[in-house]
Amino acid sequence: MAFNLSFIRSKHLRYGVLALFICLWIGWTGLGATAAESWQQQPCVAALNQRQILPVGAVRYGAQPISQQQFAAAVLRAFPGKFAAANASLGLTFAGETEVEQLLTAALGERSVGERAILRSQALAVLTTGAALPAQAQATRLVEATFRDSSLMAADREGVAAALAQGVIPMAAGSRNPLRLNPNRNETYGRAARLLCAASPDPALAALVPDRIQPATMAPAAIPQDELRGVWLTNVDSQVLFSRENLESGLERLAQLNFNTVYPTVWNWGYTLYPSAVAQRTFGYKQGLYPDVDNTGERNEALEAAQGDRDMLLELINLARPLGLRVIPWFEFGFMAPADSALARTHPDWLTQKADGSTVKAEGTHNRVWLNPFHPEVQQFMLDMVSELVANYPIDGLQMDDHFGLPAVYGYDPYTVSLYRQEHSGQAPPRDIHDPEWTRWRADKITDVMARTFAVVKARRPQAIMSVSPNPHEFAYKHFLQDWDTWVNQGYVEELIIQLYRSDLGRFVWEMGRAPAQAARRHIPTAVGVLSGLKGRSVSMDWIQEQVSAIRDRSYAGVSFFFYESLWWSETETLEQRQQSLRQLFPKKVSAPQV
Numbered sequence: 001m002a003f004n005l006s007f008i009r010s011k012h013l014r015y016g017v018l019a020l021f022i023c024l025w026i027g028w029t030g031l032g033a034t035a036a037e038s039w040q041q042q043p044c045v046a047a048l049n050q051r052q053i054l055p056v057g058a059v060r061y062g063a064q065p066i067s068q069q070q071f072a073a074a075v076l077r078a079f080p081g082k083f084a085a086a087n088a089s090l091g092l093t094f095a096g097e098t099e100v101e102q103l104l105t106a107a108l109g110e111r112s113v114g115e116r117a118i119l120r121s122q123a124l125a126v127l128t129t130g131a132a133l134p135a136q137a138q139a140t141r142l143v144e145a146t147f148r149d150s151s152l153m154a155a156d157r158e159g160v161a162a163a164l165a166q167g168v169i170p171m172a173a174g175s176r177n178p179l180r181l182n183p184n185r186n187e188t189y190g191r192a193a194r195l196l197c198a199a200s201p202d203p204a205l206a207a208l209v210p211d212r213i214q215p216a217t218m219a220p221a222a223i224p225q226d227e228l229r230g231v232w233l234t235n236v237d238s239q240v241l242f243s244r245e246n247l248e249s250g251l252e253r254l255a256q257l258n259f260n261t262v263y264p265t266v267w268n269w270g271y272t273l274y275p276s277a278v279a280q281r282t283f284g285y286k287q288g289l290y291p292d293v294d295n296t297g298e299r300n301e302a303l304e305a306a307q308g309d310r311d312m313l314l315e316l317i318n319l320a321r322p323l324g325l326r327v328i329p330w331f332e333f334g335f336m337a338p339a340d341s342a343l344a345r346t347h348p349d350w351l352t353q354k355a356d357g358s359t360v361k362a363e364g365t366h367n368r369v370w371l372n373p374f375h376p377e378v379q380q381f382m383l384d385m386v387s388e389l390v391a392n393y394p395i396d397g398l399q400m401d402d403h404f405g406l407p408a409v410y411g412y413d414p415y416t417v418s419l420y421r422q423e424h425s426g427q428a429p430p431r432d433i434h435d436p437e438w439t440r441w442r443a444d445k446i447t448d449v450m451a452r453t454f455a456v457v458k459a460r461r462p463q464a465i466m467s468v469s470p471n472p473h474e475f476a477y478k479h480f481l482q483d484w485d486t487w488v489n490q491g492y493v494e495e496l497i498i499q500l501y502r503s504d505l506g507r508f509v510w511e512m513g514r515a516p517a518q519a520a521r522r523h524i525p526t527a528v529g530v531l532s533g534l535k536g537r538s539v540s541m542d543w544i545q546e547q548v549s550a551i552r553d554r555s556y557a558g559v560s561f562f563f564y565e566s567l568w569w570s571e572t573e574t575l576e577q578r579q580q581s582l583r584q585l586f587p588k589k590v591s592a593p594q595v
Contacts, residue, residue, distance in 0.1 A: 062190025228558025
C-alpha cells in the first residue's frame with residue numbers, strides 16, 4: 001500500500017502520519033485475523049469445517065454471503081445420497097452436469113445461478129430438496145400463519161414450509177412473533193452453518209443450535225366459495241351407466257355429497273355411449289355401452305340388445321339437471337381404439353404406424369391402435385362426432401383427455417411421412433421419436449385439430465365450455481404430443497383438470513408447482529384430477545383428504561375424482577365412513593367456478 005504525503009510540508013509531521021497509518025494497518029489486519037479465527041471457532045462452524053461439510057478456511061467473516069453453489073454443495077455433503085434416492089423413488093431427473101447443478105435446478109428452477117449469493121428462502125428450498133424433507137399439504141397456510149413477510153416467499157413456499165414443519169429453521173436473535181424471515185436477504189456463512197447444524201441428522205450437530213422457529217397454530221381452513229367438485233363416470237369396472245336406476249341412485253348420492261359436476265364417458269373402447277348416426281355410418285354400430293374387457297374381440301350383443309333404444313346420455317342429463325349437477329361428456333378414448341374394434345377393422349387406412357410399420361401398442365393387457373390425427377378423414381370423423389353430440393344434447397361442456405394426442409412412437413405411416421416430406425423439401429421424418437423439430441411439428445398439427453374442435457363446440461353451443469384433462473405438461477408434450485400449454489394460451493381450453501395420480505405428497509405438490517400448471521391456474525379454472533381407486537387397489541380417504549387439502553392450499557379451482565365406483569371401495573373403511581369423509585371435504589353446496 002502506498003501513501004502520498006507530499007501535501008504535508010513538515011518532514012517530521014509526514015513521518016508521524018505515516019507511522020500512524022502503519023500502526024492502524026497492523027492493528028486492523030490483526031483484528032481481522034482474530035475475528036476470522038473467532039468466527040471459525042464457533043462450535044457449529046468448527047464441527048462443519050472439521051467434517052468438510054462447510055469448509056470455511058478462506059472465509060474471514062460469518063457475515064460473508066454464501067453462493068448458491070457453495071450452499072448446495074454443503075447440503076449434499078451434509079445429507080449424502082438423500083437427493084439422489086428421493087429422485088430415484090419419484091422417477092425425477094433434473095438438468096445439470098453435476099449433482100450440485102441438478103439440486104439447484106430442482107430447488108430453484110430458472111433462478112439457479114450457481115455463483116450468485118443465495119437468498120434465505122432459497123437456502124431453505126435447497127436444504128429441504130437436498131435433504132428430502134417431507135412436503136406439507138398446507139404449506140401456504142403454515143407459512144402465512146408463522147411469518148409476517150410470507151407474501152415474499154411464494155417461489156420458495158414449499159421449502160420454507162417443509163423446513164418449518166421439521167423445526168430446522170434457527171431462531172434469529174431478538175425475534176418475536178409474528179416472525180420475519182427476511183427471505184430476500186442474502187444468506188451468510190454464519191446463518192448457513194447454523195441451518196446445516198439444525199437440520200443435521202447427527203444429534204451432536206443438531207444440539208449445537210437449540211433455538212428453533214416453531215410453526216404457528218393455523219386456524220381452520222375455509223371452504224372455497226366456488227369449487228369444482230367432479231367425478232368421472234366410466235363403463236369399466238363400474239355399473240353406474242348401465243341402467244336408469246343405477247344412474248338415478250348414483251347421481252342422487254353425488255348431489256347429496258355436494259358434488260357439482262359429472263364427466264360421463266361417451267366415446268370409449270371404439271364405440272359411442274349414445275345413439276350416434278356418425279358412428280353408425282362410419283363403422284356400422286350406433287352405440288356400444290359394454291367394453292370388451294376380456295379381449296374376446298367381439299361385442300356382447302346380448303347385453304347391448306338388452307339396452308334397447310335407451311339413450312344413456314339423455315337420461316343422465318335429465319336426471320342430473322334437477323340435482324344441480326353439470327354434465328360435461330368425456331371423449332375418454334380420444335384417438336385411441338381397441339386393435340380388434342369394428343372401427344379399426346373398417347378403416348385400417350386411418351391407423352398410424354410406428355417406425356417399424358407396426359400399429360399395435362399394448363396398454364396393460366389390452367392391445368390398442370391409434371387413429372392418425374394428421375389424416376383429414378380421421379379429423380373429420382372426430383369433428384363430426386363432436387358436432388353431433390354438442391348439437392343434439394343440452395350439455396354444459398365437452399371434455400377431451402390425455403388420449404386427445406398421440407404417443408410419440410407414432411407418425412411413421414405413409415400418409416404422415418408424405419405430409420412431412422411435402423413440408424420439409426422431401427426430407428423424411430427423423431427416426432428419433434423425441435427429435436425436437438419432429439415433436440414440435442406433430443404437436444402443432446394436433447393443436448390445429450384442437451382449434452377446430454373448439455370452433456365446432458362454440459358454433460353448435462356457444463355456452464358449452466371446452467374442458468381438457470391431460471397429464472402434466474412435460475409428460476404430455478414429450479410422450480403424447482399434447483401441447484396443452486399452447487392450447488390454454490390460445491384460448492382453446494376453458495377448464496383444465498390436470499391428472500395427478502400420485503401416491504407421494506412430495507411429487508403431488510411438485511407437479512402442482514410446475515410453470516405450465518401455475519400459468520394455467522392464473523388464466524382459467526384449473527383443477528386437479530385425483531385417483532380415488534382402481535379395481536383391486538383402493539385409495540384411503542386419509543390420502544384423498546390430504547390431496548384435496550393440498551389442492552385448496554395452492555389455490556387450484558377444485559378436484560375431480562377418477563372414478564365414481566372407486567369412491568366407495570376400501571378394504572379397511574366402510575361405505576359410510578368413506579361417505580362421511582366426503583361430507584367433511586364438501587360440507588355445503590357450492591357452484592363450480594365460472595369460465
